[in-house]
Amino acid sequence: MNRHNYKMGLVRDRWAHSSMGMYLPHKEISESHNCDVINRGAFKSRQKRTQTLITSKCGENPSPFFLARSIAIAMGIRFIVMVMIYSGMIINLLFNQEAPSPLKESYCGPCPKNWICYRNNCYQFSNESKTWLQSQASCRSQNSSLLKIYSREDQDFFKLVKSYHWMGLVQIPTNRSWQWEDGSILSPNQITMVEMQNGSCAVYGSSFKGYTENCLTLNTYICMQRIV
Template sequence: MCHTHHTMTSTRDRTSQHSSEMSKYNNYKLRPTSRNASPGQQKQRSALPTSKPRENGIIRRNFPIGELKISPLFVTRIIAAAMAIRFLIITLIWFTIFLTYGFCTQCPDDWLYYRNNCYQFFNESKSWNQSQASCLSQNSTLLKIYSKEDQDFFKLVKSYHWMGLFQTQANGSWQWEDGSTLSPNELTLVEMQRGSCAVYGSSFKAYTEDCSTLNTYICMKKAV
């Protein structure tokens, strides 16, 4: 009995020792390996940001070198500045036109003001004498070209209009209603047909015309 008990005790001790060794072995296998990082690796890891920096709720991203960074606010400001400049330019243009070509109180209603003179284009067709009388009734005269610089907008006229230029019977010279003689610097006179009156065409050219022919006409007078 004692031998048997001793044998059983020895067997139990071996079994217990074996179980203890197996448990240590298993614990050793299941334990996660932990390696101590070198100081350089720890410094490198600590330098890495754990999350993207935020300022006022906005994530700031680091763009690579050479990549253009344009914010929507910058684009909006550029557009607003361009529109403001465009508005200023348009305003200056209209102001200049008003001062140069403007319709103002210096001329009667529906008359065109241009460089201290008032002009009116009449669409009704009349003879030269009738056109002259119509202008006189409105305290004006038929058109006179006295300066290509001061009347440069007349180069754009395309149709024919009676003007205050006629041929005198005394010596056949051409003169204006105010008695001044036609100067080559004022306009070019082109003989189209026999006549002692002239119509204005375009590009500072006048054309001879029979005075009884019906044409539209232009009146002018000094602005007050």
């Protein structure tokens, strides 16, 4: 009986030892796997904390390269803005600058007020339209006569005139020559006459050209006073 019990005990011990041999490796593998998972989780956690810490530090204390780049960009933008502002100012100055014009009104001694003084002659450009005779009468009432071109050099600003104005030039019916108010005959070096329509009076156009015009037509006119 005791011998039987002893054998049974040996069998149980072997079976237990065998069981422990069968299950122990799986348990160790499981524990190793769990440790590996835990270690990887801890590594990821540390990596995440490290990345967050680096991001936080970068946000709080930017690197010198980042600061230099930001300053360079800001200075570049400022330079571009300043160039645009100064360019606009220069362009505005150039376009708005008053161009010197010989027709600008100026008062020079003997010329009546609001007349243009140019090279010792006084001129008035009327704003009202009249016939040739009415224009002549208006100028005479101001102790002047209708425009006469004496010299292209002395009266060179008249080449800039664009609109038509009565001048003191009429055509003599007998010989169809042109004569100034003072009785002198038109010289080819004074102005060039252009036949536009039937008429015995003349209007001044531009570039020292005169155009024939009906004396009853309404036009503006130019009065003139000779100082010397």
